[in-house]
Amino acid sequence: MDIKIQTTNPTRRNVTVTIPAADVASAEKEVIKGFVREAALPGFRPGKAPEAVVRQKYGKNIDEEVNQQLVSKGYERIREEKSFTVYTLADVKKGEIVKGKDFIIEYEVDVLPEFKTPDWKKIKVAKEEVKVTDADIEEGIQKILQQRARFEKTEAAATKGDYVRLSYTGTIDGKDVKELDAEAGTLAGAESTWEEAGADNEIVSIPAISKAIVGLKANDTAKADWTVPADHARESLRGKKINYSITVSEIRTKQLPSLNEEFFKSIGVKDEAELRAELRKGIEGTKEQQAETARREKAVETLVAGLELPLPQSAVDSVARDLFIQYAQMRMRSGMQPGELETKRDEIIEEARKAAEVRVRAQVVLSRIAEEEKIDLTQEEFSQAIINIAYAEKTPPEKLVKDRKRLAIIRRDAMLNKALDLILGEEKPELVEKS
Numbered sequence: 001m002d003i004k005i006q007t008t009n010p011t012r013r014n015v016t017v018t019i020p021a022a023d024v025a026s027a028e029k030e031v032i033k034g035f036v037r038e039a040a041l042p043g044f045r046p047g048k049a050p051e052a053v054v055r056q057k058y059g060k061n062i063d064e065e066v067n068q069q070l071v072s073k074g075y076e077r078i079r080e081e082k083s084f085t086v087y088t089l090a091d092v093k094k095g096e097i098v099k100g101k102d103f104i105i106e107y108e109v110d111v112l113p114e115f116k117t118p119d120w121k122k123i124k125v126a127k128e129e130v131k132v133t134d135a136d137i138e139e140g141i142q143k144i145l146q147q148r149a150r151f152e153k154t155e156a157a158a159t160k161g162d163y164v165r166l167s168y169t170g171t172i173d174g175k176d177v178k179e180l181d182a183e184a185g186t187l188a189g190a191e192s193t194w195e196e197a198g199a200d201n202e203i204v205s206i207p208a209i210s211k212a213i214v215g216l217k218a219n220d221t222a223k224a225d226w227t228v229p230a231d232h233a234r235e236s237l238r239g240k241k242i243n244y245s246i247t248v249s250e251i252r253t254k255q256l257p258s259l260n261e262e263f264f265k266s267i268g269v270k271d272e273a274e275l276r277a278e279l280r281k282g283i284e285g286t287k288e289q290q291a292e293t294a295r296r297e298k299a300v301e302t303l304v305a306g307l308e309l310p311l312p313q314s315a316v317d318s319v320a321r322d323l324f325i326q327y328a329q330m331r332m333r334s335g336m337q338p339g340e341l342e343t344k345r346d347e348i349i350e351e352a353r354k355a356a357e358v359r360v361r362a363q364v365v366l367s368r369i370a371e372e373e374k375i376d377l378t379q380e381e382f383s384q385a386i387i388n389i390a391y392a393e394k395t396p397p398e399k400l401v402k403d404r405k406r407l408a409i410i411r412r413d414a415m416l417n418k419a420l421d422l423i424l425g426e427e428k429p430e431l432v433e434k435s
Contacts, residue, residue, distance in 0.1 A: 001077055005084075011113050011312045013084060017074035019103040027073075028066045028097070035062055063097060070097075072404065074105045084111040085371055087364065089408070090314035110312030117368050118303055120423045125299045130287040132280050140279040141259075144267065151252035157217050158251045160198030164213045165250040167191050170242040181236045187228070192249070203335035209244060222246045233339025299423055300362045311360050320349075320356035327352055363416055370419040377414055385414035 002018040032051050035058050041049045055062065071092060079086050091108040151163055158164050169189035170177040178188035186193075186205055199210045208226035216222055224244045228237045257263045259272055269275045327348050331341060341348075369375075377385075389410055390397040400406060 001074070003077060003081070005081070008108075010310045011087070011110050012090070013109050013111055015078050015081075015107045015109060017077060017105045017107065019070055019074060019105070021100055021102050024066070024070065024097060024101075024103045025099075027069055028062070031062055031065045031069065034065075066097060067094065068404075070094075070103055071105055075107065078107060078109060085367070086110075087112050087312050087367060088315055088412070089405070090312075108314075110314050112364055112367055112371075113310045113312075115307070115309040115365075115368075117372060118307060118365065120303055120369060123299055123302050123423055125295050125302070125424065127295050128291045130284060130291055132283050132287065136283050137276050137279050140283060141275070145256045148263075148266075149254045149256050152255050154251050154253045155218065156251070156253070157215050158197040158213055158248075159253070160214060161254055162197045163194050163252045163254075164197050164216070164248055165192060165194055165252075166209075166213065166246055166248045167193070168209060168244050168246045170244050172237075172240050172242055177237070177242060181234060184234055184237060187234060187237060187242065189244075201335070205335075205337075206244070209246060212244075212246060213248060216246075216248045216251075218248055218250055220248045222248075231340070231343065233337055233343060296420055296424070299420060300366075303423065304358075304361050304365055307361065307365065309361065309364065311357060311364065315360045315363070316353070316356050319359050320353045323352035323355050323359075324349055363412075366416040366419040367412075369422070370415050373419070373422060375415060375418050375422065377411065377418065381414060381418070382411060385410050 001020070001023070004016045004018075006014040006016075008014055032055060036049060036051060036054050037047050039049050039054050039058070040046055041053060041057060044050075044053070071094060075089060075092075087110045089107065090110050093106040095104055097103055154162075167190060170184075170187060172180060176188065177184050181188070195210050195213060196204075197210065198214045200207060204210050206224075206226055208224040212222045212224035224246060225241060226244065227241045228234065228239060230238050232238050261271075264271055264275065267275070269278060328341060331344075331348070332338075336344075386397055386400055386407070389395075390400055400410070
């Protein structure tokens, strides 16, 4: 197997691998044998069909499998290269398999840059001591009660937190908003909608209406004025003052369940004491996990502090894409509308890219430590990493193991976590009280 390496930049190599025709033929022969063993063709007993017949039936599948095996074989050869350390595979270009011809594959690989490994053995990070307070328990009980609350119809005036069914129309200088902007949507009005009285969070699209309905009863009317923010997604309405006419049709008030035998049975506990015990155990577990996550993040922050080095761009691009999606979804869950999200797209992209550079810098340094300390995964550790990812993503493990590129990422991340374990030390960390 011939290999030619060309340096593109400090973190990128173009590698051309030539696999001899004899090796290609040998690989194809083994693949065909495998297909013969598994083939179930009419007129032939299992495993007894002639190779020519199997080739005719499964030719495309055979070529794909041979192609994939040769690409994997070439990549393994690149990973054995001593002049650089592969960080990730960025791209692969390959031709068609031609009988009697060498198979040429061109790889673009990102590699670890040259830099001095930080003195990680001096890093000491204490773990924050976890305490569960009575206030934590009370907050947990209230969350459960709020989740199981019922909203009952009432003739009383709406108070903060009640839900109000209403209709409204908006005008600007006496003209209907929908006439001025046909795509104004809920800014123009609604024939029937529910609003939370007094709500002032980011999800509320028109705060003035939520504020105006506090104190109203069914069949009451009210007026409210609201100035559209200067950065609102509806550009044509920015800075305009909208006058709203509101009519209330129904009010529902929140009723929390009582802590009684019926309630305890509905959530699977015997009594209040058991509920509190279960909450304490759950809150303690969550806080333990948060403390360990914070400890690991602090260790990584200390490890890369002040370290400047060239970063593999494909890795930065990949992480930045994932973070952009996460950040966008977080904003939408907080109430940001698609139009507003689009206006902030460049801002979110920049935020994601900066965070990606920090993350990849940490990955590069941890990769170097793993290499220098000869850290490797046992088969059991690798299998557990696959199971953990499958569980987190609610994906069957057997689906993950078919994705070779994804498996490489899972292996790499598990190795990096193992390197971070080494930095933090195996002994029980010193505990410090939370200030």
